Amino acid sequence: MHVTIVTLFPEYFDSVMSTALMAKALERGVVRVDFVDPRDFAEDRHRTVDDKPYGGGPGMVMRPDVVGRALESVESPGLMVQLTPRGRPLDQSLARDLAAAGRLTLVCGRYEGIDARVEAAWDLLNVSVGDFVLSGGEAAALCLLEATARLTPGFMGHEDSGEEESFSAGLLEYPQYTRPEEWNGRRVPRVLTSGDHGRIQAWRREESLRQTLARRPDLLQGAGLDRGDVEALRRIARHRLGRGLWLCLVHWPVLLKDGRPGAVSLTNLDIHDMSRVSRSYGLAGVVVVQPLADQRELLDSLLAHWREGAGARANPDRAEALSLVRGASTLEEAVAYVTEQTGVRPGIAATTARGAGDTAWVEVRQWLERGPVLLLAGTGHGLAPEVLDAADGVLRPLRYMDGYNHMPVRSAVAIALDRILGDAY
Ligand SMILES: C[S@@+](CC[C@H](N)C(=O)[O-])C[C@H]1O[C@@H](n2cnc3c(N)ncnc32)[C@H](O)[C@@H]1O
Numbered sequence: 001m002h003v004t005i006v007t008l009f010p011e012y013f014d015s016v017m018s019t020a021l022m023a024k025a026l027e028r029g030v031v032r033v034d035f036v037d038p039r040d041f042a043e044d045r046h047r048t049v050d051d052k053p054y055g056g057g058p059g060m061v062m063r064p065d066v067v068g069r070a071l072e073s074v075e076s077p078g079l080m081v082q083l084t085p086r087g088r089p090l091d092q093s094l095a096r097d098l099a100a101a102g103r104l105t106l107v108c109g110r111y112e113g114i115d116a117r118v119e120a121a122w123d124l125l126n127v128s129v130g131d132f133v134l135s136g137g138e139a140a141a142l143c144l145l146e147a148t149a150r151l152t153p154g155f156m157g158h159e160d161s162g163e164e165e166s167f168s169a170g171l172l173e174y175p176q177y178t179r180p181e182e183w184n185g186r187r188v189p190r191v192l193t194s195g196d197h198g199r200i201q202a203w204r205r206e207e208s209l210r211q212t213l214a215r216r217p218d219l220l221q222g223a224g225l226d227r228g229d230v231e232a233l234r235r236i237a238r239h240r241l242g243r244g245l246w247l248c249l250v251h252w253p254v255l256l257k258d259g260r261p262g263a264v265s266l267t268n269l270d271i272h273d274m275s276r277v278s279r280s281y282g283l284a285g286v287v288v289v290q291p292l293a294d295q296r297e298l299l300d301s302l303l304a305h306w307r308e309g310a311g312a313r314a315n316p317d318r319a320e321a322l323s324l325v326r327g328a329s330t331l332e333e334a335v336a337y338v339t340e341q342t343g344v345r346p347g348i349a350a351t352t353a354r355g356a357g358d359t360a361w362v363e364v365r366q367w368l369e370r371g372p373v374l375l376l377a378g379t380g381h382g383l384a385p386e387v388l389d390a391a392d393g394v395l396r397p398l399r400y401m402d403g404y405n406h407m408p409v410r411s412a413v414a415i416a417l418d419r420i421l422g423d424a425y
């Protein structure tokens with residue numbers, strides 16, 4: 001692997017080049033690293049590499065002519081990468097691709113970064129090492145260099161050690177232990193000293209899944225999971241945020257066709273579908289706000305049929321889902337009910353297809369970490385303005401970047417619950 005690092009501070013890399021595995025790999029020629037300093041390509045006597053940003057603002061920007069000459073000087077540069085917080089996040093899969101390229105040129109910015117025309121002219125691949133800002137690209141280039149070099153054949157002592165690590169299979173690694181077998185009253189898990197290789201492998205896989213579910217559930221989406229993994233994930237106790245979430249289907253006050261607030265009648269399908277989705281996502285309950293007496297009677301007889309009557313005998317799954325549902329005459333009654341159940345007034349998150357709610361879906365998940373939440377969904381033409389005004393947050397419409405947002409309320413609720421809870425909670 002051959003890497004050229006374009007940097008104003010080549011000395012930054014000195015200790016890394018002479019330490020541990022990297023030093024050995026350089027010595028053995030497994031990895032070659034050289035440096036190009038853009039300052040050597042400045043043309044004035046002060047060796048200036050930067051200038052003020054057009055349009056004003058703080059800081060300085062690295063000049064395209066100087067950086068351009070530095071890049072031109074690199075012979076067969078291979079894949080050219082600019083380290084920048086605006087780049088694609090560096091992960092193990094990208095590290096593998098970059099290592100496979102074999103020849104890399106890493107461009108490190110300083111100050112406010114490099115003039116944007118350089119990136120366009122050289123078609124640089126932008127890579128970030130995380131959502132934070134470093135003072136320069138050097139620390140980021142080091143991360144990239146280490147992550148790729150250690151995947152180069154011959155870099156590590158034994159070739160398979162890269163295969164078992166975190167992210168190699170899209171999961172975090174299982175916990176590692178060494179001697180002493182007991183330390184400060186803490187014993188190494190017995191399975192690891194059993195000598196039973198099969199059990200050890202199974203334990204490690206399950207621990208990988210456990211760690212990933214607890215710390216980085218987002219990784220599970222892209223991980224290669226087999227049936228055994230899925231079974232194991234089902235067995236692992238997990239943080240069920242849905243237990244603090246109540247869905248509230250509001251029939252009054254909502255907007256009617258003519259734009260005025262009023263009450264609308266029940267829709268049988270809404271009650272069925274929303275309770276099934278709520279049961280699937282592990283919600284605490286569903287409250288149907290309906291002030292009209294005949295409609296409340298309809299709700300009661302519908303629930304009785306499916307929960308205790310012939311419907312329950314024919315379809316116990318449906319009975320289980322509908323057991324989550326209860327009626328309330330007003331929104332205040334719904335809030336009082338959840339408060340009574342939990343001992344805390346719930347945070348109220350309202351949904352709307354119109355207007356621009358400013359609460360992000362992920363915020364509702366954060367609220368749930370702190371306490372119960374009542375998620376309001378409006379029937380008719382949506383929740384009345386007075387309900388939106390009184391809520392603790394109004395969520396952005398599901399497709400807020402597009403004009404058409406008229407989804408059936410039960411579809412919207414299904415998408416909303418998935419946005420808030422996803423698979424992991
Ligand atoms: C102070 S930063 C410039 C930040 C830039 N003004 C911005 O807000 O995106 C200087 C240089 O550090 C490097 N850098 C900073 N944070 C980084 C990150 N998270 N990943 C990769 N490179 C980074 C880049 O090379 C960048 O040009």
